[in-house]
Amino acid sequence: MTDEQSTRNEARRRTYLAEVLVSLKPVVNDPQGLAIRDGLRSLGYDEVEAVRAGKYIRVTVDAESPEDARGRVTRMCDQLLSNPVTETYEIQLTPLADH
Amino acid sequence: MTDEQSTRNEARRRTYLAEVLVSLKPVVNDPQGLAIRDGLRSLGYDEVEAVRAGKYIRVTVDAESPEDARGRVTRMCDQLLSNPVTETYEIQLTPLADH
Amino acid sequence: MTITDTALREVALTRDEYAQIVLLLDREPTPVELGMFGAMWSEHCGYKNSRPLLTLFPSEGARVLQGPGENAGAVDIGDGLAVVFKIESHNHPSAIEPYEGAATGVGGIVRDIFTMGARPVALLNSLRFGPLSQARNRYLFRGVVGGIGGYGNSLGIPTVAGDIFFDDSYSGNPLVNAMCVGIVPHESIMRARASGVGNLVVLVGADTGRDGIHGATFASVENPEESHRGVVQVGNPFLEKLLLEACLEALHVDGVVAMQDLGAAGLTSSIVECASKGGLGIELDVARVSRRETGMTPYEVMLSESQERMLIIVREDGLPTLREIFDRWDLHSDVIGVVTGDGHVRVMDGSDVAADVPAVFFTDECPTYVRDGVESPAVIAARQQNLNAMVDVAPAEVVPTLLRLLGSHNICSREPVVRTYDHTILSNTVVPPLEGDAAVIRIKDTSKGLSVKTDCNPRFVYLDPFLGGQHAVAEAARNVSCTGATPLALTNCLNFGSPEKPDGYYQLKQAVAGMAKAAEALGTPIVSGNVSLYNESNDGPILPTPTVGVVGLLDDVQRHAGMAPSVGDVLYVLGEQRATLGGSEYLALIHGLVAGSPPGIDLTKEALVQSFVRDSIRSGLVHAAHDTSEGGLLVALAEMLIAARAGLDVDLSRIAALNDGRLDRGLFGEAASRVLVSCRPEQARKLEQAADEAGVMAIRLGTVSGTTLAMTGIGSVDLSALTDAWRSGLVNIEG
Amino acid sequence: MRYGVVVFPGSNGDHDALMSVERGLGLEVVPIWHKDTSVGDVDALLVPGGFSYGDYLRAGAIARFSPIMGAVSEFAEQGRPVLGICNGFQILTEAGLLPGALLRNANLAFSCKWVHTRVETDRTPFTRGIDPGTVLRLPIAHGEGRFFAEPVQLDALEANEQIVFRYTDEWGMESEGSNPNGSSRHIAGICNLRGNVVGLMPHPERAYDALIGGDEGLRVLGAVVGHFMPMAAV
Numbered sequence A, B: 001m002t003d004e005q006s007t008r009n010e011a012r013r014r015t016y017l018a019e020v021l022v023s024l025k026p027v028v029n030d031p032q033g034l035a036i037r038d039g040l041r042s043l044g045y046d047e048v049e050a051v052r053a054g055k056y057i058r059v060t061v062d063a064e065s066p067e068d069a070r071g072r073v074t075r076m077c078d079q080l081l082s083n084p085v086t087e088t089y090e091i092q093l094t095p096l097a098d099h
Numbered sequence C: 001m002t003i004t005d006t007a008l009r010e011v012a013l014t015r016d017e018y019a020q021i022v023l024l025l026d027r028e029p030t031p032v033e034l035g036m037f038g039a040m041w042s043e044h045c046g047y048k049n050s051r052p053l054l055t056l057f058p059s060e061g062a063r064v065l066q067g068p069g070e071n072a073g074a075v076d077i078g079d080g081l082a083v084v085f086k087i088e089s090h091n092h093p094s095a096i097e098p099y100e101g102a103a104t105g106v107g108g109i110v111r112d113i114f115t116m117g118a119r120p121v122a123l124l125n126s127l128r129f130g131p132l133s134q135a136r137n138r139y140l141f142r143g144v145v146g147g148i149g150g151y152g153n154s155l156g157i158p159t160v161a162g163d164i165f166f167d168d169s170y171s172g173n174p175l176v177n178a179m180c181v182g183i184v185p186h187e188s189i190m191r192a193r194a195s196g197v198g199n200l201v202v203l204v205g206a207d208t209g210r211d212g213i214h215g216a217t218f219a220s221v222e223n224p225e226e227s228h229r230g231v232v233q234v235g236n237p238f239l240e241k242l243l244l245e246a247c248l249e250a251l252h253v254d255g256v257v258a259m260q261d262l263g264a265a266g267l268t269s270s271i272v273e274c275a276s277k278g279g280l281g282i283e284l285d286v287a288r289v290s291r292r293e294t295g296m297t298p299y300e301v302m303l304s305e306s307q308e309r310m311l312i313i314v315r316e317d318g319l320p321t322l323r324e325i326f327d328r329w330d331l332h333s334d335v336i337g338v339v340t341g342d343g344h345v346r347v348m349d350g351s352d353v354a355a356d357v358p359a360v361f362f363t364d365e366c367p368t369y370v371r372d373g374v375e376s377p378a379v380i381a382a383r384q385q386n387l388n389a390m391v392d393v394a395p396a397e398v399v400p401t402l403l404r405l406l407g408s409h410n411i412c413s414r415e416p417v418v419r420t421y422d423h424t425i426l427s428n429t430v431v432p433p434l435e436g437d438a439a440v441i442r443i444k445d446t447s448k449g450l451s452v453k454t455d456c457n458p459r460f461v462y463l464d465p466f467l468g469g470q471h472a473v474a475e476a477a478r479n480v481s482c483t484g485a486t487p488l489a490l491t492n493c494l495n496f497g498s499p500e501k502p503d504g505y506y507q508l509k510q511a512v513a514g515m516a517k518a519a520e521a522l523g524t525p526i527v528s529g530n531v532s533l534y535n536e537s538n539d540g541p542i543l544p545t546p547t548v549g550v551v552g553l554l555d556d557v558q559r560h561a562g563m564a565p566s567v568g569d570v571l572y573v574l575g576e577q578r579a580t581l582g583g584s585e586y587l588a589l590i591h592g593l594v595a596g597s598p599p600g601i602d603l604t605k606e607a608l609v610q611s612f613v614r615d616s617i618r619s620g621l622v623h624a625a626h627d628t629s630e631g632g633l634l635v636a637l638a639e640m641l642i643a644a645r646a647g648l649d650v651d652l653s654r655i656a657a658l659n660d661g662r663l664d665r666g667l668f669g670e671a672a673s674r675v676l677v678s679c680r681p682e683q684a685r686k687l688e689q690a691a692d693e694a695g696v697m698a699i700r701l702g703t704v705s706g707t708t709l710a711m712t713g714i715g716s717v718d719l720s721a722l723t724d725a726w727r728s729g730l731v732n733i734e735g
Numbered sequence D: 001m002r003y004g005v006v007v008f009p010g011s012n013g014d015h016d017a018l019m020s021v022e023r024g025l026g027l028e029v030v031p032i033w034h035k036d037t038s039v040g041d042v043d044a045l046l047v048p049g050g051f052s053y054g055d056y057l058r059a060g061a062i063a064r065f066s067p068i069m070g071a072v073s074e075f076a077e078q079g080r081p082v083l084g085i086c087n088g089f090q091i092l093t094e095a096g097l098l099p100g101a102l103l104r105n106a107n108l109a110f111s112c113k114w115v116h117t118r119v120e121t122d123r124t125p126f127t128r129g130i131d132p133g134t135v136l137r138l139p140i141a142h143g144e145g146r147f148f149a150e151p152v153q154l155d156a157l158e159a160n161e162q163i164v165f166r167y168t169d170e171w172g173m174e175s176e177g178s179n180p181n182g183s184s185r186h187i188a189g190i191c192n193l194r195g196n197v198v199g200l201m202p203h204p205e206r207a208y209d210a211l212i213g214g215d216e217g218l219r220v221l222g223a224v225v226g227h228f229m230p231m232a233a234v
């Protein structure tokens, strides 16, 4: 790679905020969700039908493009951030500052 | 309330999904976020700049309108779902099936 | 016959077994019935391969109040009290989802104990993993340890002892055995026997979801990851705590005649067990079962393994009081059925009959298999390998070898694990984990204490299953004796590979025979247990691992021993002085060999050494004791010095001389019937005399002092170096 | 005097709390059910450890809304002694009876061991008569015990003499390695402004007998007896 090319690539790099929402699969028992639901109902929130508890992980990554960022975070989710046996995940991506 | 009114109200009732994202305030140390960041880096994801860990709570509520739903869930957050000393929250609302 | 192979595989039954079912029923089974047969005739519930072998175990004794056959064994400990205990495996679920698998394993064994009416007072765990150099094994290790702590801590039952061992063969097939110990007044012991036609069958606790359907069958096939993958069970320790308290209250309700927890095969197994034990029938309606999910079929309800549920059989007039208790604990109690006189298990779905089968068809008619076992030629060859040809360890290599052994994963400090387990709750723990060879807990309102430990050296069992089975029992008992307690009785968990392979069956059969022999010789009946077969992965079977759990009694809990000598104490090694390199940790770690014959064991001598150690602790002669296990004499000595935070000057030449002049065998070889003890210098003569009179050989090693371990003619090492090596082994297990 | 021990669903330290008061101190003690709305006739309240409501969401978050908590607050407002231990401490912070919050341990692991804590003030009913600087050996057993408050608030806590216990080594020094969970400023226990409500993570109620590792917890649980002495003398 020439210096010029590398500078051009650098120029396109950005930081992205990936908000990863990890949920338990619908059929998996969620004692925490049940406890929160019961807690809310005992506070008088009878309108609550169901509660499911999951994880919210904010990952700030450096990437070349939104696609690149999403690809990287997807791999992170599969490898570490979620447990494929019990969980599913969703990624919400927002570009942050330019480099 | 007359029967007619109640029918009209019923008709407007809907189920909403409130996705509550609870984050630790920036001033609070987040060892879990740091551990995830280090874990990702040790897997070779050097592009990860920062990770913060929070909670993702899906609350399904019955409400009269989006405003009503948001109002209710906001109260739930203030009362139970988040701790104002250490946390902040955000609510994402989606209407689900009609009643 | 129209049944397809796929349908049979789904329930893990053979075509022959299916034919037998048709013959018994004189018709084809309904789908629900087939599912129920699959679960009840699985190895897990039906003990098809192990039942004939288990009859070898001695299970009777003057103190035995309840032997195998109920949810747990019960043994008299005086003062009108009984100790209730059992060990159980949760290997397959833990291989899939280590945290929840281990957590629900703890939940399951705790239910077994309070189902008997006993209040759980201690938890133990026996774990086996592949080497931590592999990321997957680290993941399993962290998850399992997390799950055990997560569930037990939350319940408020102290986790006080256990054992951990690593070997390649457990990669992909970790072992998670959990043991629970409870206490109950004799008159409150509850059994799982239905009685009284017309009595009500009540389901209490959690709602039923689609969790772990086929768990029982799934535990009875090889390679679970590739076959049945039910929905992972997620435990709720909070609910279990409520259930525990409510059930222990419910026990005293006039009219409660039986309790049975829901474990493997869920409602099916509970109903069948209660009915068949009571010689009666049960009719239930699945429509009355509270559900967590919509659209569940009767099949799913009958086979769901949702956790934290319990079945109670109560006379109609006792129901209101029973209900009141569960209401107070915010648990629902659904009347789902009734005890009948026809001996049938009848499952209704509203007004439809989903299953109708005599209960004994599921239990007594379950086929059993007696197979021919043949020892693997590879094992014979490994055992016969001549270890005398090996070059002895050079004196200069002794210290580096010792440090390597102390830091090895099979020997190093379990502190990083034990820290994450609450061992102080209930305020009974007298000898906590790491401070003794076994844990000691006091029994409130008495002067007594219990000592508990699990053990099994699977390498010994692999190389010689008959001998190894004896070792498992002897070592566990020895650890308990080292606290001053008298071993009362045993529980066991038979973790083996496939019994359908001749060498696998041979291992199982021989190990059981060895355990039976040692249990007989040591006077410790086997009162409960569990079988987990088919522990195989693509790389082959696990090392055969018959985990033994021992419960011992101290009449005066004040007179106990830990493993830390005081400065100024004199150290002795008692008992067997000839060690063996066969199957040793030294051979595996330093030479990369699993070979040779494991140490021999003379059970008369074993009993003698153990009783001598106990007596000496009780009489106050000995105040610290530690048996020599993996790593041999020198490792055990180092462990005692680390505990004492002091050093020792020692001449080990006599030890070597007793081992044909070999340092490796003398210092790192392993042996049964060998215990290190310490006593005050002014009592040393007395101890020597007592040993002499008892016919127990005692070799004086030296006086605990200073901060180095100095070995004449070998070299010395700083206590801090020993401590660092031993402490660092399991620290920073990352990635 | 008589202690009351509040029992929530999921409490598991209630047994030790009852035992330590009854057997260790020889005082009268009664359990108080979470569904009750009155604490009854007691002189001091103990909110024990455990996993109330499974500690789901946040430790203590759901328990603080139990029916009994109204009466607990009232008791506290009257200036009467309330001691929250471990989960009980978490419940009291969630309920706003004590400042700050307790977060996951810095090493992310549950930790059970004996630690040393230094008594910082004798102005509370649970440290009355214990010289500040005294080091007590007590067990901890928690996964969420990292005390957090914002720096300004921490300064205020110090200024108002609200820090009651600090983690130290056996010589009473806040040395490296003597803070088991990463708590701000080594804080192991605090009190409210008035001093009558105290929360701490270590377990005095598990340290009431030398046979089980120590009895120094009795000094904390027993200090409150002295608190009532003047009244008794009148």
Ligand SMILES: Nc1ncnc2c1ncn2[C@@H]1O[C@H](COP(=O)(O)OP(=O)(O)O)[C@@H](O)[C@H]1O
Pocket (backbone or CB within 6 Å): C124, C125, C126, C127, C159, C160, C161, C162, C163, C164, C414, C417, C418, C421, C432, C433, C434, C435, C436, C437, C438, C439, C453, C455, C479, C627, C629, C630
């Ligand atoms: N998984 C575990 N859980 C709790 N305690 C354990 C566990 N593994 C080992 N320990 C404790 O660590 C100490 C050493 O155990 P171990 O190495 O098995 O001793 P030994 O070799 O004498 O059998 C004992 O106090 C034991 O109870």
Ligand SMILES: [Mg+2]
Pocket (backbone or CB within 6 Å): C437, C479, C626, C627, C628, C629
């Ligand atoms: Mg031992």
